[in-house]
Amino acid sequence: MTTTTPPEQTPFDLPEIRIHIGSFLDHNDRINCILINKAWRDTMTSLLWEKVTLVDADDILQTPLQKISVPLDILQKNAGLVKTLIIQSELIDDYFDITFPILQTVSFWPKRSMPYPKEPNAEAFDGLTNLIKRNPTISQLKLGMSKGRHPAPDKLWVAVATAPNLQLLEAPRMRIRHSTMPLFWKATENLKALIVNFETALRFSFTADGTSGPFLFPRLRRLSLEVSQAAHISEDDQIRLMSMCPQLETLDWFPGREFSPDKFLECCRAETWPNLEGLTLARMDHYTDSDIKAILESMRKVTILGVSRSGFGPRSFDALRPHFFAGIIELDLSYCSAVTSPMIVEVLASCKKMRKFAAGCVSAKDLVASPPWICGSLRELWIYFDMSDGDAPMDPNVTTATQEADLAAAKERTQRQICERIAGLEMLQSFSFSDPTREIPIPSLDLRLGKGLELLSTLRELKGIHFHGTKQWMRTEDVQWMLDHWDHLHWMGGVMDIGDHNQNAAL
Amino acid sequence: MTVILVSSDNQDFKVDKEVAERSILIKNMLEDVGESDSPIPLPNVTAAVLTKVIEYCEHHRNDPVQVPEETDDPRKRSNDIEEWDMKFMQVDQEMLFEIILAANYLDIKPLLDVGCKTVANIIKGKTPEEIRKAFNIVNDFTPEEEAQIKKENEWAEDR
Numbered sequence: 001m002t003t004t005t006p007p008e009q010t011p012f013d014l015p016e017i018r019i020h021i022g023s024f025l026d027h028n029d030r031i032n033c034i035l036i037n038k039a040w041r042d043t044m045t046s047l048l049w050e051k052v053t054l055v056d057a058d059d060i061l062q063t064p065l066q067k068i069s070v071p072l073d074i075l076q077k078n079a080g081l082v083k084t085l086i087i088q089s090e091l092i093d094d095y096f097d098i099t100f101p102i103l104q105t106v107s108f109w110p111k112r113s114m115p116y117p118k119e120p121n122a123e124a125f126d127g128l129t130n131l132i133k134r135n136p137t138i139s140q141l142k143l144g145m146s147k148g149r150h151p152a153p154d155k156l157w158v159a160v161a162t163a164p165n166l167q168l169l170e171a172p173r174m175r176i177r178h179s180t181m182p183l184f185w186k187a188t189e190n191l192k193a194l195i196v197n198f199e200t201a202l203r204f205s206f207t208a209d210g211t212s213g214p215f216l217f218p219r220l221r222r223l224s225l226e227v228s229q230a231a232h233i234s235e236d237d238q239i240r241l242m243s244m245c246p247q248l249e250t251l252d253w254f255p256g257r258e259f260s261p262d263k264f265l266e267c268c269r270a271e272t273w274p275n276l277e278g279l280t281l282a283r284m285d286h287y288t289d290s291d292i293k294a295i296l297e298s299m300r301k302v303t304i305l306g307v308s309r310s311g312f313g314p315r316s317f318d319a320l321r322p323h324f325f326a327g328i329i330e331l332d333l334s335y336c337s338a339v340t341s342p343m344i345v346e347v348l349a350s351c352k353k354m355r356k357f358a359a360g361c362v363s364a365k366d367l368v369a370s371p372p373w374i375c376g377s378l379r380e381l382w383i384y385f386d387m388s389d390g391d392a393p394m395d396p397n398v399t400t401a402t403q404e405a406d407l408a409a410a411k412e413r414t415q416r417q418i419c420e421r422i423a424g425l426e427m428l429q430s431f432s433f434s435d436p437t438r439e440i441p442i443p444s445l446d447l448r449l450g451k452g453l454e455l456l457s458t459l460r461e462l463k464g465i466h467f468h469g470t471k472q473w474m475r476t477e478d479v480q481w482m483l484d485h486w487d488h489l490h491w492m493g494g495v496m497d498i499g500d501h502n503q504n505a506a507l
Numbered sequence: 508m509t510v511i512l513v514s515s516d517n518q519d520f521k522v523d524k525e526v527a528e529r530s531i532l533i534k535n536m537l538e539d540v541g542e543s544d545s546p547i548p549l550p551n552v553t554a555a556v557l558t559k560v561i562e563y564c565e566h567h568r569n570d571p572v573q574v575p576e577e578t579d580d581p582r583k584r585s586n587d588i589e590e591w592d593m594k595f596m597q598v599d600q601e602m603l604f605e606i607i608l609a610a611n612y613l614d615i616k617p618l619l620d621v622g623c624k625t626v627a628n629i630i631k632g633k634t635p636e637e638i639r640k641a642f643n644i645v646n647d648f649t650p651e652e653e654a655q656i657k658k659e660n661e662w663a664e665d666r
Binding site: 009010011012014016017020021023024025026029031032033034035036037038041074077460 | 587604607608611619620622623624626627630631632633634635638639642644645646647648653656657659660
């Protein structure tokens, strides 16, 4: 308006607004903003350096924008801004000498570009140990070491044990020497979250005098315990480990082989985990509907439930129902043959906070007749459709042309109604209607242009779509539409029309 | 139930409580004040801006409350502004700035997001000088400082 009034506050004067604007900018724009003025320089620089990924310099040309190999002196200069450090390179010994005053998360995943990755050598572990010792602020440590024959050296576990602020340890593919186990337990006893996959063929045992551990895990809230078959850790030991975590809120248990549900059920009935809200179990073939019902009844609150390939059925469903509104967020009922179409429909219409839902076959008739879906926050959905239910039985000798036309029109309507419902899931990132069970596909959802695909332009967050095992064949124009409307589409699985080989390659 | 909001230039605005409570600041004030009918003064917001803010809150009165994202990658998108919001934001730059400041002060996160995304979209693809020109920002670097920063960030640029 006037140019003579003294400059009033602009939004750019407030650091929180600069940060907010910066959060919507990509890397290059942030670099440009650094040069605007001093205030912008300070804000953008701290945004730029919050998360640093270190890769081998050779990889630069192949990797996307985020992964930048950083010169040592520049990293040292900005070390005070780094909160997350992702290490994917093995060639950076000097980098482990840097101190990062506000470092919180370290992800150590040394990759090698060779076809047969060797295990990290001793130097890499030395470097990591050094990094942990130098940076007491680390609260999350994620070790993604590739499969190797050599376990991590003891001094790594000593460093982990003495890390004063460590709360989360993610250590898949753990090979731990028998003699090192006490150190490992010492290193993990004060954690809040432990994600571990035992591959070692050695046992761990609980001695009476408690010297070899593990002891109680007084603070552990989240445990993900995966045991490979080769590890030969007895069921008793696994159960005992889990039952030493009384504060557990989330438990994932992937035992190496099937056990009978009895011992686990005993723990549930004994209220071993009074705060348990999230439970994911694998190898559930022997768990009956009643077993799962018993488990659910022992949980005060259910936010995550993963019981794939189990006997989950009507009794379990009844036990689960009270938790629908209260806040179930993830539900995996895939490959559970006793899950019915009405159950699936009820979940979609009742679970407001659901983010991930996998189940089985749902009939079109049930879908169309159900109350509106309220699961608007859904991010991942895997169900498959049986469209054939809508048909009234017709005597082929008696059908007239108009009757057939009516039938076709009704089918189209049903199609569109279902697509409209799916279109309401605006936050959907992953959608699969693959049918894993049938060799001869049943009539499934026809998701092509003209049949309902065009209604799905609202799914702007969609990253992946799968339709294996259905009768669905995508044509070029369908795929093209998908690419035009779904900016984030990364993967697609299913059958495409035969004539499209060239287009397939292009896509 | 309605509430009365008073702008800095003393204009009264009668608004449904549900609409006013899209502003967390106002929501908290109302909770503190209880059943009282007294008007709520907003000394930092002029009538012109408050009109716009109320318009936004009215249109979005039924939106679900946003849940904070828990993804690992905090990078957000700015290309998903819905059509009504885009038209709403087609104002002169001064008003744009005022709306952002008001949304910040009144704690209306969705409106703040839209405002910041709009600014981010203006910034995208521009050089530093172009950004300064677009927003009338003064460059307070010396030429030496500028050269130094450019040099330091050379490695970071995408080739």
